[in-house]
Amino acid sequence: MADALLTLDALRYDAGDRTLIRDVSLRIEAGRRTLILGPNGAGKSVLMRLMHGLIEPSAGRILWNGGSGRPAQAMVFQRPIMLRRSVLENVIYALDLAGVPSAARRARALDVLERVGLTALADRPARVLSGGEQQRAALARAWALRPRVLFLDEPTASLDPGAAAEVERLIRVIADEGCSIVMVTHHLGQARRLADDVVFVDAGRITEHTPVAEFFASPRSAEAGNYLRGELSWT
Amino acid sequence: MSTLGESFVTAGGLVLAGDPQLLGIVALSLQVSLTAVFLASCIGLPIGAAVAVGRFPGRKPLTVILNGLMGLPPVVIGLLVYLLLSRAGPLGSFGLLFTPTAMVIAQVVLITPIVAALSRQIVADAWRDYEEQLRSLGASTPRAAFTLLVDTRFSLSTAVLAGLGRAVAEVGAVMIVGGNIDGVTRVMTTSIALETSKGDLPLALALGFILIAIVLLLNALAHAVREWAVRRYG
Numbered sequence: 493m494a495d496a497l498l499t500l501d502a503l504r505y506d507a508g509d510r511t512l513i514r515d516v517s518l519r520i521e522a523g524r525r526t527l528i529l530g531p532n533g534a535g536k537s538v539l540m541r542l543m544h545g546l547i548e549p550s551a552g553r554i555l556w557n558g559g560s561g562r563p564a565q566a567m568v569f570q571r572p573i574m575l576r577r578s579v580l581e582n583v584i585y586a587l588d589l590a591g592v593p594s595a596a597r598r599a600r601a602l603d604v605l606e607r608v609g610l611t612a613l614a615d616r617p618a619r620v621l622s623g624g625e626q627q628r629a630a631l632a633r634a635w636a637l638r639p640r641v642l643f644l645d646e647p648t649a650s651l652d653p654g655a656a657a658e659v660e661r662l663i664r665v666i667a668d669e670g671c672s673i674v675m676v677t678h679h680l681g682q683a684r685r686l687a688d689d690v691v692f693v694d695a696g697r698i699t700e701h702t703p704v705a706e707f708f709a710s711p712r713s714a715e716a717g718n719y720l721r722g723e724l725s726w727t
Numbered sequence: 728m729s730t731l732g733e734s735f736v737t738a739g740g741l742v743l744a745g746d747p748q749l750l751g752i753v754a755l756s757l758q759v760s761l762t763a764v765f766l767a768s769c770i771g772l773p774i775g776a777a778v779a780v781g782r783f784p785g786r787k788p789l790t791v792i793l794n795g796l797m798g799l800p801p802v803v804i805g806l807l808v809y810l811l812l813s814r815a816g817p818l819g820s821f822g823l824l825f826t827p828t829a830m831v832i833a834q835v836v837l838i839t840p841i842v843a844a845l846s847r848q849i850v851a852d853a854w855r856d857y858e859e860q861l862r863s864l865g866a867s868t869p870r871a872a873f874t875l876l877v878d879t880r881f882s883l884s885t886a887v888l889a890g891l892g893r894a895v896a897e898v899g900a901v902m903i904v905g906g907n908i909d910g911v912t913r914v915m916t917t918s919i920a921l922e923t924s925k926g927d928l929p930l931a932l933a934l935g936f937i938l939i940a941i942v943l944l945l946n947a948l949a950h951a952v953r954e955w956a957v958r959r960y961g
Contacts, residue, residue, distance in 0.1 A: 546859055573860035576878045576960050589864045619961025
């Protein structure tokens with residue numbers, strides 16, 4: 493079997509005396525759109541932060557491409573953190589940190605801002621944009637890094653439906669360029685629309701990792717089944 | 728009450744007359760304190776940011792010490808700097824005692840902890856919001872600290888102003904290391920102390936009003952700039 497893009501091997505994460513992630517093993521293949529579902533406090537965001545390297549596991553291993561190197565990656569958070577400078581400068585800042593030569597940064601930033609439809613706002617201070625515009629700017633900032641993997645932690649949770657739809661569309665475009673997507677969401681409709689695969693997390697464990705159609709038709713784990721019934725009764 | 732009224736009139740008269748001696752005193756006050764604030768900011772802001780963002784052993788005790796040093800008694804600092812700069816002291820050969828430079832040195836010692844402690848708090852609060860994003864983008868700790876200093880610049884102006892307020896208003900340190908020499912090291916606070924001890928309360932109070940007016944003006948100016956900047960940049 494070829495090496496998976498990302499392999500988690502018996503991962504555990506403790507915060508103080510609480511174990512938030514326990515014995516998690518997972519293979520994520522390149523080019524897939526993987527959505528992480530699960531109830532509040534299940535450990536979805538913690539799991540994603542472990543994958544992205546923002547926090548260190550207490551035990552277990554994280555392997556990229558079977559251990560041959562960490563690919564370019566970026567993360568978009570629920571609440572976009574924009575620096576107090578223009579939208580364009582925000583993207584250029586990320587490119588600077590990524591080691592892109594200064595001569596190439598501006599053109600690359602402008603190009604990606606055009607693709608998210610923010611050209612007209614490029615010189616506006618990023619902090620005064622609307623929530624939806626800021627999230628698009630955050631997507632542009634991540635996209636400009638040409639990631640092979642893009643992590644998204646509930647990127648549409650605080651957006652109105654129109655802005656959320658636009659963010660979803662952009663995620664699909666980024667994925668179509670060959671970037672693998674790993675995303676946490678609470679929105680079942682969104683998971684149905686975006687996912688190739690669903691990873692279901694409950695109480696710090698992965699209870700299943702299944703193709704999206706199968707997940708919604710007949711979830712394998714009892715936890716996921718209960719979750720779907722509970723959620724669907726609200727929609 | 729008559730003293731108060733009288734000194735208002737005196738203050739107004741002094742300002743309107745543009746008395747060169749008064750202007751000289753005001754100018755020296757501002758020159759010494761602004762220079763001290765500038766230097767203290769150059770030292771204190773990076774220290775504050777480093778302590779806020781850095782992960783090194785002794786960070787917590789350092790934070791406590793910085794906060795504690797905000798309350799340094801000016802007279803004691805004046806005395807210590809005096810001992811350092813006096814003829815027999817380790818820095819005596821520079822001949823700095825009783826010069827404006829000595830006053831700047833004493834004030835830098837006094838207000839650097841204020842700027843550092845307040846900026847540490849401001850940067851630490853911002854770091855909670857920014858940390859994951861900046862680390863996701865691959866920012867090193869020094870780079871993150873610098874980015875936060877730039878990003879919190881409007882809030883940091885408050886820390887710098889607190890330092891300036893302390894510097895321009897303190898009398899103990901500049902009195903000891905400056906000596907209150909007429910035309911050389913006499914500033915507003917030392918003049919007020921002198922006129923008070925001479926018994927010229929109206930003049931002392933008049934100088935006091937001018938000092939307060941200057942401090943208010945500087946703060947109002949900084950506040951206006953900050954308001955404008957926040958509206959502009961969010």
